[in-house]
Amino acid sequence: MRTHSSKSMAIALCISFASYLFISPAQAADYEVTMVIKNHLFEPSVLNVPANKRIKLTVQNLDNTPEEFESHSMKREKVIPGGAKAVIFLGPLKPGRYEFMGEFNPTTAKGVVVAEGA
Amino acid sequence: MFGTGLIVFREALEAALFIGIIAASTRGVINRTPWLCFGVVVGILGSILMASVMGQISAWADGIGQDIVTACILSIALCMLAWHCIWVSPNSHQMVQDAKQIGSATSNGTQTLWALAIAVALSVLREGAETVLFVSGLVLGSTESLGTLTLSVAFGLAMGVLAGWLIYKGLGQIKPQRLFAVTNILILMLAGSLASQLAKTANQADWIPHLGDQAWDISALLPNDSAIGMVLHGVLGFDASPTQLQVLFYLATIMLIWIVASQMKLMISRSRMALV
Numbered sequence: 001m002r003t004h005s006s007k008s009m010a011i012a013l014c015i016s017f018a019s020y021l022f023i024s025p026a027q028a029a030d031y032e033v034t035m036v037i038k039n040h041l042f043e044p045s046v047l048n049v050p051a052n053k054r055i056k057l058t059v060q061n062l063d064n065t066p067e068e069f070e071s072h073s074m075k076r077e078k079v080i081p082g083g084a085k086a087v088i089f090l091g092p093l094k095p096g097r098y099e100f101m102g103e104f105n106p107t108t109a110k111g112v113v114v115a116e117g118a
Numbered sequence: 119m120f121g122t123g124l125i126v127f128r129e130a131l132e133a134a135l136f137i138g139i140i141a142a143s144t145r146g147v148i149n150r151t152p153w154l155c156f157g158v159v160v161g162i163l164g165s166i167l168m169a170s171v172m173g174q175i176s177a178w179a180d181g182i183g184q185d186i187v188t189a190c191i192l193s194i195a196l197c198m199l200a201w202h203c204i205w206v207s208p209n210s211h212q213m214v215q216d217a218k219q220i221g222s223a224t225s226n227g228t229q230t231l232w233a234l235a236i237a238v239a240l241s242v243l244r245e246g247a248e249t250v251l252f253v254s255g256l257v258l259g260s261t262e263s264l265g266t267l268t269l270s271v272a273f274g275l276a277m278g279v280l281a282g283w284l285i286y287k288g289l290g291q292i293k294p295q296r297l298f299a300v301t302n303i304l305i306l307m308l309a310g311s312l313a314s315q316l317a318k319t320a321n322q323a324d325w326i327p328h329l330g331d332q333a334w335d336i337s338a339l340l341p342n343d344s345a346i347g348m349v350l351h352g353v354l355g356f357d358a359s360p361t362q363l364q365v366l367f368y369l370a371t372i373m374l375i376w377i378v379a380s381q382m383k384l385m386i387s388r389s390r391m392a393l394v
Contacts, residue, residue: 029324054327058181065255066172068248072342075318075329075361078184079248081173082255087181089324104125104252 029056029089037061037080037109040102045111052117055090067109071100074113091115122256122267123274128348129249130278133161135352136241136308138282140234142289143301147227157235161242168243169250185323191240192316198237199309200375202230207302208383285353304353306372311355313371314364321363330362 030053036043040063049055061067064082071077074093080086093115102109137158144150168175168187175183206227253271257264292300320326337358340347350356355368 054324056324063259065259066251068252072337072359075364076322077318078322079172079176079251081176081251082258084173084176085181086176086184089322092328104255106125107121 029054032056032058034058034060035111037063037067037102039063040065040067040105040108042100042102042109042111047111047113049091049093049113049115050117051095051115052092054092057088057090058085059088060085066104068103069100070103071098071113073098074100076100120270122262123270123277125252126249126271126274127277128274128343129245129252130275131281131348132352133241133245134278134282135285135349136282137238138285139289139301139304139308139353140238142286143298143305144227144231144234145290145297147231149228150231153231153235154238157238158242160235161239161246164239164243165246165250168247169254172247172251182323185319188244188319189316189323191244192312192319195237195240196309196312196316196371198233198240199305199312200371200378201233202237203302203306203309203375204379204382205230205233206298207379208386281349281352306375307354309375310368310372311351313367314355314357314360317361317364317367326363329364330366333360333362333365335359 031050033047033049033055035047035057037059047057059069059080061080061082061084066079066081068079069076069086069088074090076088076090078086078088090113093113095115095117098113098115100111100113137154141150141154144154172184175187177183179186209227253267256262256267256271262270289297289301289304317326317329321329335358340350340358342348342351342356342358347356347358357364360368
């Protein structure tokens, strides 16, 4: 009996997991924004984006050194090698300010995403 | 200089803690040291290789290539840890019996050494590739001398290794009877941590469009980048402000592995009874 209930529990968990992954279809981003890294600085360092929308952030690293885009508040962490381009999806964000930084140059490379609107 | 060492230390810490826990969980298992060392060496070589092609990887799949690679690394490592938990728990009683006899080696647990070696290699690879990239960037662009640079990188690595060694020694203080029970739980939590990071990566790459709301936020009390926060993250998968989906992935993974492992235990003890 115990075996049976734990088995069905495992199956239920698998199904809920799978449904989370596959039933919700990946949508195209609602808003796109671009930023560059130059001399270990983000440009622009303030990104204004609409709140409650899925955002596609494209980062182009113009330096020949790598940088790591990191944000605790937005749960993001991605290395952008020197001269490379990377795409990072953000949000949907509630209205507010979300700080990010370049982990490889934490004293200089700082920026903030400002989410505004409905 | 201090900043450079600190960044290297941060990258090294997670892998070092991981290896420390895995090494403690296989104490007394025949051939475990060559297997785990093999994992570390493969991980380091892989890091250098991956760092050298990171530019190309980044450009794959419209800029989410790196997330694909990270997701693969996390999923395989997760499967390896799950396999270990499922296989080892039915045999842990015998491992304890063997461990009680001081100095005796156990052949139990050798069956999953390959899985743990792969998990170790992947853990080193994930943090190592970033470290190699960071250091190569410093060589290219830094104003510091090469000597200072080498010194600070070595210092950061040494501190990371020290942390791994400390957790290994700390776990070694536990009585043999209870050691495997503790390390099994720790490995289960490491698996949960990998699953939670997998959720984060999948969201970053837009495979899961919503991470859910924040489950809680204690980052004012214990920030992720504080010393305690970093160690707790490496050992238990601690996150000061996880989202609901990360918590769901963490808990669901632990429960699934635990359920399958106890089923396995039941099945094996039944078949043993039948033999008697």
